[in-house]
Amino acid sequence: xxxxxxxxxxxxxxxxxxxxxxxxxxxxxxxxxxxxxxxxxxxxxxxxxxxxxxxxxxxxxxxxxxxxxxxxxxxxxxxxxxxxxxxxxxxxxxxxxxxxxxxxxxxxxxxxxxxxxxxxxxxxxxxxxxx
Numbered sequence: 001x002x003x004x005x006x007x008x009x010x011x012x013x014x015x016x017x018x019x020x021x022x023x024x025x026x027x028x029x030x031x032x033x034x035x036x037x038x039x040x041x042x043x044x045x046x047x048x049x050x051x052x053x054x055x056x057x058x059x060x061x062x063x064x065x066x067x068x069x070x071x072x073x074x075x076x077x078x079x080x081x082x083x084x085x086x087x088x089x090x091x092x093x094x095x096x097x098x099x100x101x102x103x104x105x106x107x108x109x110x111x112x113x114x115x116x117x118x119x120x121x122x123x124x125x126x127x128x129x130x131x
Contacts, residue, residue, distance in 0.1 A: 036075055036082055037089055043068045043123060044097035045104070048112055051130035053105055062129075069126045090120045 007015050046065045050057055076082055094116040102109040122128045 032075065032079055032082060033085055033089075036072065036086065037093055039068045039071045039075070040086065040090070040093045040123070041097045041100065043072065044094050044116070044118070045100045047118055047123065047130055048097060048101040049105055051117070052101070052107065052111060056105075065129075066126065069124070072124065073126070086124075087120060090123075091116065 004016055007013070043065060046061050046068075050061055050065070076086075098112045098114075099109060101107075101112060105111075118128075118130065
């Protein structure tokens with residue numbers, strides 16, 4: 001990838017292996033999307049636990065939420081085009097978070113609403129914590 005970047009910088013376009021470059025770009029895009037989804041699931045899971053197990057709230061949960069907010073914010077700053085992707089996968093990520101929260105809390109899956117009670121905007125807001 002570094003050699004390709006140098007070829008692009010130096011304008012040596014005829015030396016670039018286009019098929020390989022396309023595969024690398026597509027792979028990078030998939031990796032960014034997977035990381036974004038993973039970070040969103042972790043935030044949602046902890047927000048669910050925070051809301052539905054208030055008696056077990058801890059600084060550890062808050063620390064995790066803050067860390068994953070930071071990761072998401074950094075990813076979106078580096079690749080603003082991923083904002084639209086978050087909207088596309090939000091509901092799916094919530095379902096994954098819901099299942100994971102049920103497993104971690106030993107509460108039934110039915111304890112958590114099928115539809116997310118947090119909006120994407122609230123979920124991404126580092127000042128938001130559910131009551």
